[in-house]
Amino acid sequence: MKPFTYQRAGELRDAMAGVAGTPNAKFISGGTNLLDLMKLEIERPAHLIDINHLPFNGIEETAEGGLRIGAQVRNSTLAADSRIRSNYPVLAQALLAGASAQIRNKASTGGNLLQRTRCYYFYDRNMPCNKRKPGSGCAALHGFNRMHAVLGSSDACIAVHPSDMAVAMLVLDASVETMDTEGVTRQIPVGDLHRLPGSTPDVETQLKLGEMITAVILPPGQPGRQLYRKVRDRASYAFALVSVAAIVHVAGDTIAGARFALGGVAAKPWRVPEAEAILLGEKVSTEMFERAADIALANAVGRGGNDFKIPLAKRTIQQALAAASQRG
Amino acid sequence: MSNSTPIADTGKNWIGQPVDRVDGALKxxxxxxxxYEHRTDGPVAYGYILGAGIARGRVSAIDTAQxxxxxxxxxxxxxxxxxxxxAFGPAVTPAVREVFTRPRPVLSTDxxxxxxxxxxLVVAETFEAARGAARVIAIDYEDERGAYDLSRHLADAYAPQRTNAGFQTDSLVGDFEAAFADSAVKVDTIYTTPYEHHNPMEPHATLAAWSGDEVTIYTSAQxxxxxxxxxxxxxxxPPDKVHLVSRFIGGGFGxxxxxxxxTILAALAARDLQRPVKIALTRQQMFANAGHRAKMIQSVRLSANREGKLTGIAHxxxxxxxxxxxxxxxxxxxxxxxxAAPNRITRHRLVSVDTNRGEWMRSPGEAPGMLAFECAMDELADQIGIDPIQLRIRNEPEVDPERNVPFSTRNLVACMQEGARRFGWEQRQAKPGTVRQGRKLIGLGMAAAIRPNYLGASAARISIDxxxxxxxxLDMTDIGTGTYTILAQIAATSLGLPPSAIDVQLGDSHFPRTAGSGGSWGAASAGSAVHNACEALKQKIAKVSQEVRGSPFYGSNPDRTEFTNGEIRIGDRSENLANLINRVAPQGLDAQGAVEAAGENYRNYSQHAYGAHFVEIEVDLDTAEMRVSRMLSVIGAGRILNPKTARSQIIGGMVWGIGAALMEESVLDPRYGHFVNHDLAEYHVPVNADVPDLDVVFLEESDGNANVFGSKGIGELGVCGAGAAVANAIFNATGVRVREFPVTLDKVLPGLPVQTSSGANRS
Structure with a gap:
């Protein structure tokens, strides 16, 4: 393990000064991913700034009637919050579908969004990986790629983002609130936070150097039934092969609102508004859900080992939309 | 002492009691x-192993200066x-046993x-410093093209001289090919079973400390x-300069x-530095450096008449x-x-690849073999249209079908029938894919279990102060199986004392030599040695009691001695054992006991433990996710020494079966020769949520030909056939037969019906 210096930031300005003033510095929150990567020397920061003690651990109601979730709120705290459970159940379900109880107790909201891919080749320093070592190639492209992306990938990288929470936040139209080293804040829709790999898979988000996620903003709750459906190889403690976050609002016998997002299929949580739009005003039917799924997956490309994800995603979308359109 | 002395029914018989683990509180x-947790005199140094980044070739340059x-x-x-x-030496040792003792040099060539x-190897003041330094070692390789993928090199397959444990490579009985060609009913199928890794919770770890020319090695050894x-x-x-300590082991599984x-590097480095050195493999390193089960391609051919009577078996x-x-x-x-079947073939062939050696992984042989064979039996039952249990009953042999010796005990049919009754097997629908609850398909499956029983030469020492x-x-180990506990039960029963009065000390090479933990023989082997040592000690106590003046038993008849309830009784007189020893042998007494490896009884009888596994599975109609909802194993394994620890052993095996059927696979990348998913995030083993409701039933049984207890080995039996029962349940649920293990959802999904009606979601 590469030696590093450590700083516990008591105030935001300390953290920002630390990250601005030290080359190769990194924030650490729960550390559930970063520490693993440091042990393997995939992450090699020279300086760690512990932001666990910054005052971002509250969940507050916003003037608009939504919620502002501090970036340091733990996954388990967020999942247990009564407002989340009643108004944003898809988020609570997604959180509880992720990792293990111990990890959720440690992992933070901001850190969850910024966790890195679980691609096996990314984790093995002997293997080519454009994300870990730009220009070295992608071992997954023609290798064992069962877990890899079917949407938005490139020949440079076919890794997926492993977060469940982010998929639910995307379907809820959440935004992240950030602050840069100059103290400037901005809001980024969750769907725009992560970048597709293109030719630079090592650049994973829109965040600038030293820019910190301080909160996630949820808009007011939407009418409709919410659910998170995660498909995985075992009943718990496995990353999604495919997941679907869905909200369907059925009024009378027609669909008054429908939105869904996919996880486990791309380098970011995935949403296709055109697929949602065709459902509006339609009656609940397998055929409509199948059409929506087909539109959502129109651009999906398998890489061999992950070909099954395309029919699996289609079937899971149909199942999730059907379940979310049930009454009661 | 004879090893056929029956266990006396005098006093409290702790054998067969569900005694809590005596080491449970410590754990x-x-x-x-x-x-890795042991402490030594003087500061310890930490080693970190750097592994090769290629799979075949040589180190052409290595720069360690930085x-x-x-x-x-x-x-x-x-x-x-x-x-x-x-030097490492030839690929096959001259004698079977030498595989365990041959030199295993490390860092000895390029x-x-x-x-x-x-x-x-980097040794440093801290683990982190060692690992950090290993990162900056610069290595150039001459990379050679290796062979990694079994299926691409089948033309190079060869017949080994023998299999593991010294079995014949091939067996041929009758004329299988003729019987198969003529048969109206046949199964001709190929299964593949993947690379798998043991992954005990405790990694392979060693602390080595030298004192003069003698080394003490604290390690995790079976x-x-x-x-x-x-x-x-x-x-x-010399071996007597090696002192091994292995008191607690966090799982071994072979x-x-x-x-x-x-172990080798810690010993070498500690001698070199004249300082204790500890080294543990990381979880990732264990995939390449601590053994695996190899990938196999298994052809199973069965021929039968229309009633299901097998005419031929070829594996x-x-x-x-x-x-x-x-x-x-x-x-x-x-x-x-x-x-039973009159015509039979079993054959083993090997293809050399450039990986580390395979090792003995829990239930070597049966674990992969029964996955294939017991599924093929299910295929046969489905083809003929008879119940899978009936099929097996129709082919129940009267004697061992290839050795033609009687079975010592064999209760396979009883296991299947009892299991069927308890599990509700009669509810199984023979036609697959017909039982549905909401969006789940439900299926039932079963498979048989068989595992040979062994007895290995062992000795034990006992003393009473x-x-x-x-x-x-004794130098026996407890790898989590409950050895400490059952040995205390055995000694307690023999000596008429409570188990809590017995201090069982294991895992030290200064103690008498045993067969250790492996091959499910630990309880019988070490237990027999302890039993015989106790009997020898009792004879000594009785003898001293009669010979020492002042003893209450002075001059009495030794043939009528009993040890019970903490007392020794000779004739009508009894005396508290501790008081007696204090009077007649204040310096204490000790005795040794031993047992020979199974001989005549093993040659004259076919000795196996048996079982029957029953599984209910739910398969998601949309996503093909498979989750076991119930599982029962009925076991006929002789006398059960401790039903509590025995149940844990069987349940552990059943969980291994679920893992082998549904998720365990180490993926070898044929381009690089490495195991791709080499950590526990991506090498999946079942978690608690995957094993909701497991039950184990032991049949009353005692095998007088096995050992003094009438017991049989159970450490591996639970795995045998368990995965096949899961796969057979998947077939029953879906009609999809996957022949490439593990049965993951991507392999089942194409066989599921298309989604038709959203109305079904309301069912």
Missing amino acids: VTGQAVYA AEAMPGVLRVMTYKNAPTQP RVRYYDEPVA TLANFRAGIANTLQI SKLIVHAD DVCSATSRFEEFCEQTAVFARSLY GNGQVKVQ
């Missing part, structure tokens, strides 16, 4: 000390400066034989005698039967094996004993 309170200059680094060892060790093979010989042969020192790089297994050290898992050997404190010592 749950963190007081059980494992290898690593050596890093703070805290004490030594960097490579093939250039490592102490001389004997050759790289497998991916992540150790190419350097068989101390083999480890001791392997270390002595590699270091080229991956701790031979020495690995952690042909082709397995990957390491090029530098052969390991032929005895995958088809069980098929020689399981069902002047205060009546009893101590039992």
Whole structure:
């Protein structure tokens, strides 16, 4: 393990000064991913700034009637919050579908969004990986790629983002609130936070150097039934092969609102508004859900080992939309 | 002492009682000390192993200067400066046993034989410093093209001289090919079983400390005698200069039967530095450096008449094996004993690949072999249209079908019938894919279990001090199975004392030699030795009691001696045992006991433990996710020494079966020769949520030909056939037969019906 210096930031300005003033510095929150990567020397920061003690651990109601979730709120705290459970159940379900109880107790909201891919080749320093070592190639492209992306990938990288929470936040139209080293804040829709790999898979988000996620903003709750459906190889403690976050609002016998997002299929949580739009005003039917799924997956490309994800995603979308359109 | 002395029914018989683990409190309170946690005199140094980044070739240049200059680094060892060790030697040892004791040199040549093979060791003041320095060692390789993919090299398959444990490579009875060609009913099918890894919770770890020319090695070992010989042969020192301590072991599953790089390198570095050195493999390193089960392609052919009577059985297994050290898992050997059929073939073939050697992974042979064979039996039952249990009953042999010797005990049919009754087997629909609850398909499956029973040469020492404190010592290990507990039960029963009065000491090579933990023989072997030591001690106590003046039994008849309820009784007189010893042998008494390896009884009888597994599975109609909802195993394994620890053993095996059926697979990338998913995030084993409702039933049984207890080995039996029962349930649920294990959802999904009606979602 590469030696590093450590700083516990008591105030935001300390953290920002630390990250601005030290080359190769990194924030650490729960550390559930970063520490693993440091042990393997995939992450090699020279300086760690512990932001666990910054005052971002509250969940507050916003003037608009939504919620502002501090970036340091733990996954388990967020999942247990009564407002989340009643108004944003898809988020609570997604959180509880992720990792293990111990990890959720440690992992933070901001850190969850910024966790890195679980691609096996990314984790093995002997293997080519454009994300870990730009220009070295992608071992997954023609290798064992069962877990890899079917949407938005490139020949440079076919890794997926492993977060469940982010998929639910995307379907809820959440935004992240950030602050840069100059103290400037901005809001980024969750769907725009992560970048597709293109030719630079090592650049994973829109965040600038030293820019910190301080909160996630949820808009007011939407009418409709919410659910998170995660498909995985075992009943718990496995990353999604495919997941679907869905909200369907059925009024009378027609669909008054429908939105869904996919996880486990791309380098970011995935949403296709055109697929949602065709459902509006339609009656609940397998055929409509199948059409929506087909539109959502129109651009999906398998890489061999992950070909099954395309029919699996289609079937899971149909199942999730059907379940979310049930009454009661 | 004879090993056929029956257990006396006098006093309290602790054997067969569900006694709590005597070491349980130590473990749950963190007081059980494992290898890496031991402390020694003087500051310990920490080693970190750097593995090769190629799978076949040689190290052409290695620069350690920068690593050596890093703070805290004490030594960097490579093939250039490592102490001389004997050459590894041929791929097959002349004698079967020598595989356990041969030298296993590390860092002794520039050759790289497998991916992540150790190419350097860094020893430093801290683990972190050692690992950090290892990162900056610069290595150039001459990379050679290796062979990695079994299926691409089948033309190079060869017949080994023998399988693991010395079984014949092939068996041929009658004329299978003729019977198969003429048969109206036949199954001709090929199954593949994947690379798998043991992954015990405790990694392979060693602390080595020298004192003069003697080394004490704290390590995680299943068989101390083999480890001791392997270390002595590699270091080229006398075995009596190697002191091994392995008191607690965090799981072995066969991956701790031979020495690995952690042990050899810790011993070498500690001698070199004159300072204790500890080394643990990381979880990732264990995938390349601590054994695996090899990938196999298994052809199973069955022919039968229309009533389901088998006319022929052929089980042909082709397995990957390491090029530098052969390991032929005895995958088809069980098929020689399981069902009757006049015409039979079992054969083992190997293909050399450039990986590390395969090792003994829980239930070697049966675990992969029964996955294939017991599914093929299910295919046959489905084809003929008879119940899978009926099919097996129709082919129940009267004697061992290939050895033509009687079974010592065999209760397979009773296991199946009892299981069927308890599990509700009659509710099974023979036509697959017909039971549906909401969006789930429900299926039931079953499979048989068989596992040979062994007895290995073992000895034990027992002593009673002047205060009546009893101590039992042997170099046996408890790898989590409950050995401490059952040995206390055995000694307690023999001596008429409570188990809490017996101090069982294991895991020290200074103690008498045993067969260790492996092959499910530990309880019978070590237990027999302890039993015989107790009997010898009782004779000594009785003798002294009659011979010492002042003894209440002075001059009495020794033939009528009983030890019961903490007392010794001779004739009508009784005396508290501790008081008696205090009077007649204040210096204490000790005795040895031993048992020979199974001989005549093993030759004259076919000795196996049996079982029947029953599984109910739910398959998601949309996503093909498969989750076991109920599982029952009915076991006929002789006398059960402790139903509580025995149940845990069987349940552990059942969970292994679920894992093998549904998720366990180490993926070998044929481009690089490495196991891609080499950590526990991506090498999936079942979690609690995958094993909701497991039940185990033991049939009343005692095998008088097995050992003094009438018991049989159970450590591996639970795995055997368990995965096949899961796969057969999946077929029953869906009508999809997957022949490439593990049965993951991507393989089942194409066989599921398309989604038709959203109305179904409301059902």
